[in-house]
Amino acid sequence: xxxxxxxxxxxxxxxxxDPALLTQALTHPSVVHGRAPRKATPYERLEFLGDxxxxxxxxxxxxxxxxxxxxxxxxxxxxxxxxxxxxxRVAQTIGLPEHLMLSRGExxxxxxxxxxxxxxxxxxxxxxLFADAGFEKAxxxxxxxxxxxMDETAAPPKDAKTALQEWAQGRGKKLPVYTTIGTExxxxxxxFSVSVEVxxxxxxxxxxxxxxxxxxxxxxxMLENVTK
Numbered sequence: 001x002x003x004x005x006x007x008x009x010x011x012x013x014x015x016x017x018d019p020a021l022l023t024q025a026l027t028h029p030s031v032v033h034g035r036a037p038r039k040a041t042p043y044e045r046l047e048f049l050g051d052x053x054x055x056x057x058x059x060x061x062x063x064x065x066x067x068x069x070x071x072x073x074x075x076x077x078x079x080x081x082x083x084x085x086x087x088x089r090v091a092q093t094i095g096l097p098e099h100l101m102l103s104r105g106e107x108x109x110x111x112x113x114x115x116x117x118x119x120x121x122x123x124x125x126x127x128x129l130f131a132d133a134g135f136e137k138a139x140x141x142x143x144x145x146x147x148x149x150m151d152e153t154a155a156p157p158k159d160a161k162t163a164l165q166e167w168a169q170g171r172g173k174k175l176p177v178y179t180t181i182g183t184e185x186x187x188x189x190x191x192f193s194v195s196v197e198v199x200x201x202x203x204x205x206x207x208x209x210x211x212x213x214x215x216x217x218x219x220x221x222m223l224e225n226v227t228k
Contacts, residue, residue, distance in 0.1 A: 004098075004099055005019060005022055005023065005026075005099070007095075008022070008026075008095065008096070008099050009022060011094045012094065012125065012141060013137075013140065013141060013144070014129055014132070014137055016128075016132050016133075017132055018131075018132055021042075021046070021128040021131050022128050022132075023101075024041075024043055024046060024124075024128065025042075025125045025127065026043075026096075026100055026101055026121065026124075026125075027042070027043055027101045028100060028101060028103065028106060028117070029041045029044060030102060030103035030105065030111075031101055031102065043120075043121075043124050044124075046123075046124040046125075046127035047120050047123045047124040047127060048123075048127070049126075049127035049130060050122070050123035050125065050126030050127030050128070050129075050138075051082075051127075053126050053127065053130045053135070053138050053139075053142070054082055054087075054123060054126055054142055055078070055082055057138070057142040057143065057146075058078055058081050058082055058142065059074075059078055061142075061143060061146065061147070062074050062077050062078055062081075062150075065150065069156065073156035074156075076157045076158070077150075077153075077156050077157060079157070080153070080157045081146060081149055081150065083119075084116050084118075084119035085119075086146070086149055087118065087119035087120075087122040087123060088115035088116075088119050088122070089149070090122055090145045090146070091118035091119065091121060091122040092118065093145065094145070096121055096122060096125065097112040097113065097118060098112070100112060100117075100121055126138055126142065159219075160216050160217075160219035160220040160223055161176070161215060161216060163223055164176050164196070164219040164222055167226065167227075168199075173198055173199045173200065174198075174199055176196050176198050176219065176222075177196070177197045177198075178195070178196050178215045178218065179194065179195050180192060180193070180194050180214075181193050181205065189209075191207050192207065192208055192210060192211050192213075192214040193206075193207050193214065194206060194207075194208070194211060194214035194215050194218050195218065196215070196218040196219055196222055198222065201222060201225070201226060202225065204218050204221045204222045205218065206218035206220075206221055
């Protein structure tokens with residue numbers, strides 16, 4: 001195990017002062033929850049931290065890389081670069097699947113190839129880098145791994161609603177239909193629930209702080225469902 005962790009640390013470009021952090025980032029909650037009551041694990045806490053570090057570094061990269069682009073275009077680029085597919089690709093590149101510690105059930109369910117699980121683990125590893133060595137070390141890793149992803153697309157990605165509309169039209173279907181099905185919370189801080197329907201596709205419901213945000217979230221989820 002120590003040799004394997006050393007190999008991964010080399011791929012990360014860092015020698016951990018506290019190797020336990022890397023071990024925690026690789027230990028899926030399913031390993032712990034089988035033996036203890038449900039509570040936050042170090043993995044999940046590192047995942048939370050890594051998510052924020054990744055978001056900030058990618059935002060900074062985009063801000064300087066595309067100095068003339070509007071906020072909307074930058075936001076679409078950012079969303080594409082921090083979504084699970086991008087994180088899973090990075091996880092595969094550094095050989096993360098082979099180092100994960102999973103419960104037997106998660107292993108048998110194909111956890112090592114699950115994009116969502118790999119994305120979470122990748123965030124946890126970024127969190128471990130930050131926790132062990134600070135922002136600069138985590139930033140170097142993110143810049144190294146995400147620059148090639150950023151180079152792949154010259155134009156900003158389309159927003160989810162546009163992409164879903166084009167997907168539907170390309171298959172001879174009617175345009176997606178969005179319906180506001182509910183509002184929760186106080187007037188000054190509402191949460192909207194919106195459904196999206198496309199012929200022949202399971203309806204998706206998503207929530208957001210505005211109707212537009214909820215519609216985009218619903219479109220994003222439907223796109224993920226139909227392109228799996």
